[in-house]
Amino acid sequence: MIVENKTRRRLRIVVAWFVTALFVFPLYFWTTTAFKEAKEIFNVPPSIWSFSPTLRNFEEVFGISFGFLRQQEVLPGGGNFYMAPRLWDSIIVALFSTALAIIISTLAAYSLSRMNFRGRHHFVSWVLSTRMMPPVAVAIPMFFIYKDIGLMDTHLGIIIIHALMNLPLAVLLLKSFFDDIPQEIDESAIVDGASRWLIFRRIVLPMAMGGVAATAVLCFIFSWTEFIFVLTLTQTGLKTVPVVSSSFVTSTGTAWGNMAALGVAAMLPAFVFILLVQKQLVRGLTLGSLKQ
């Protein structure tokens, strides 16, 4: 933009790396905590660079053995901190709720992007307004409704509520991706006698596949990180990773190392996913209203 002199340029580079380092530090610290023995976590001053790494925390949390636990302590499937099934719950909920949200929202987004009907603008506003509802105002009545209809503490119940939570994002975002595809393509296909459904299936959907994938990634991440619905609508049947992390806080102290190990395992897939959709990220975060 504006031509900078050498000193200003250097200063910008140094400050930029420093600021980013500040933001990365908590992640670094949390990750190293996952590899520390309990006694090193409680060091004062906190040990940042030097500690003897161990995989013990991961062994306890995922019930796998790397030889860091002494034989009699290996408790696959039995230990208090064995969390592998909770990771599985998280994956099931995130995958199926994403699929449900994508199926419903591609259909809706297509018609909102392509068809002119009365009240379309109001309909979009209504979808947006459901995004504003505080989760607690849905979670409280849902607790009672789910108890009545038997969805309490079930995977299906959480899948539905997570899909619902992601619908406004998915509909608005997909609409913006469909809007990018020129209307003329549809119109010429209609002239050739193609039905709406055929156009959607064979033309628009394949052309918007990148956008659909980006939307799916965001839905997956929001389900993966969601807290209050799982906290409210599950008891013992299932728990996702964010909610189960509080079970490391015990009456005899907090198992920080184990908690960090689970946290690290939960972050990794999300990190990979988000880096895959860098190009569409801003559009996704703003529900399709800003294009990069």
Place this chain on the structure above:
Amino acid sequence: MTAVLPKRIKDILLGDSPVPWLAPLVTMLVVFTIYPLVYNIWLSFHEYAPFKRRLVYVGWDNWSALVNDTRFWDALSVTFTYFFVLLAIQVVLGMLIALLLDSDEPGFGILRGLLTLTLVIPPAITGMMFLLMEDPAFGVLTYVLNGLGILSPDAPILATSSTALAGVMLADIWQWTPFMVLIFLAGLRSLPTEPYEAAMLDGASSFQVFRKITLPMMSKVIAVAVLIRGIDLFRAFDYMFVMTSGGPGTSTYTLSLYAWQQTFSFVKWGYGATLSLVGLVLIMIIANIFIYVSKVRW
């Protein structure tokens, strides 16, 4: 299959009617948004009677109880403090960092990538991360702040009512300032270069350029970011739930947390529902006024 359907139905399914396309979405939203909302309103006129073990009708009692409930007013004030303070900090800090990163220097793409990482961490786990770092005995942040003399060792950040909210806010600032940075950065990168060239010829200072050119051209981007972040800030729950449970006293009680605890910890189902509705109505009013004034469109 299609041949045997009556023409009218065939028209609806295959023709230009939006009905079949929108039906699944509308069903979901009605069943899981409208119905819970109506149920919540119904619930706010009832209360669980422990001795009868069922809900009884209490009229407007829950609503009028709000007026004299000091914990409700505390929660409201915490919610608004959290909302305005963090919105201001995240917009300003986000803009500063975005301006810093708005450059083609080698490696800045990596920095942008690193900043996106905070966005995908479950907020509950972020809360735990900061709980560990702010631990009074061995937290790394406590250690640094004590060393700098900003905090005193006898006043642990999360256990002192004057600093607890700031301690929670740190987690939110860390996690969501990059949200602002990325959005602002995308806006800055897409600005046209001509006005800047003209300003340079006129010898304008960088601050003047920012104030007179960048800011006006960025207004839509800023408005969208503020709207989306604002909605989430208003319903803050996760960080307080894992870090402080609202304490000490009521210093980190947000409206969402207070509503949740009334319902599930104190079995005041009707009152919890009432509180959650207050939050819902407030955010709807604020967001719609903001959308109207800022003319943000989808």
